[in-house]
Amino acid sequence: MSMILAAGTMLAACGGGDDKDTGKDNGKDAIKIGMVTDAGTIDDKSFNQGTWEGIQKAQKELGIQSKYLKPAGTTEAEYLKEMGNLNDAGYKFIVLPGFKFETAVFKAQDKYKDSKFVILDGNPHSGDFKPVVNDNTVAVFFAEHESGFLAGVAAALELKEGEAGFIGGMEIPAVQKFNWGFQQGVKYANENLGTKLNIKAENVLYQGSFDNVAAGGQIAAQMFDRGVNVIFTAAGGVGVGAINEAKTRGKAGEKIWIVGVDSDQYADGIYEGEKSIILTSAMKKLDNVTFDLIKREIDGDFPGGETLTFDAKNDGIGLPAENPNLSDDTITKVNEVFEKIKSGDIKVAAEQGSLLK
16 A cells, blocks of 8 residues: 655654654544554554554545654653654544553553553553553454464465575564464475475574564575575564565575565565565554554444454454465465364464474
């Protein structure tokens, strides 16, 4: 989705923060939807972007006004400051993309009782990890393990054999579940669909951040040099580094692939003409979920106080609608697997068990 940022009066985000204010043409009575970005920007090809695209879809289709603020850093105080700035400017429906907002939204939901909050991939808590979801807040989670499973099946079916790797950002549940799901998907394909894709322990690792692009490129290079054919990245900017490394190698004629994450990263992997290094992407449908929750607020049906999980059953996860690098046969078989997950015939574990890392 293209994002057109309309000119308008902007809030000053002190301390080096950025903001964008859009939707001025929707009228002074339009509901105001705000977002505070996590590390990175709204074009990070990942979590921030998917969330912002959902808000922009709501602006286009539902007539809202929208603004995002980029904090100067990623501390609780900096997050709270920007939530306060949005609240003061009348943006009283605030979307927060990521677990790093957990303690900040815990405080904000009490401090700004006339605002409503949506936290994606996290629960409000005071630092003790005991969730407290107030009536003006909704906590949203995704079944990353199911999305990773589908990507693992797709990669195994398309490559038939070879070596796979995984690069994670921070070692947190959402990233771990992508990893564990991917491993299970590869295993399922090997045992049931005639594939022979291998994953070694040395090729499964977490970089430790979501913004170290250079490190992502270095880790990917090391894996490719060890003979890895496809890397699944769940790592934000670290994943961008891996994609960049893969694009360079693809242009040089190497047959290697990246599996993207969160949103459809195909366009980010284009290295020549329409050729992309992205085999497919394990998606959380962040844009759809964000849009739907905004619509529920407009319809007077905001699910305050609830913790929602989006999975295969409610189409909250999946692969992109179009996968140019997957064969028709692969897509057909992956769709069959998706339906089996949806029906409960295939159960994907959200825990490590005997899996790697």
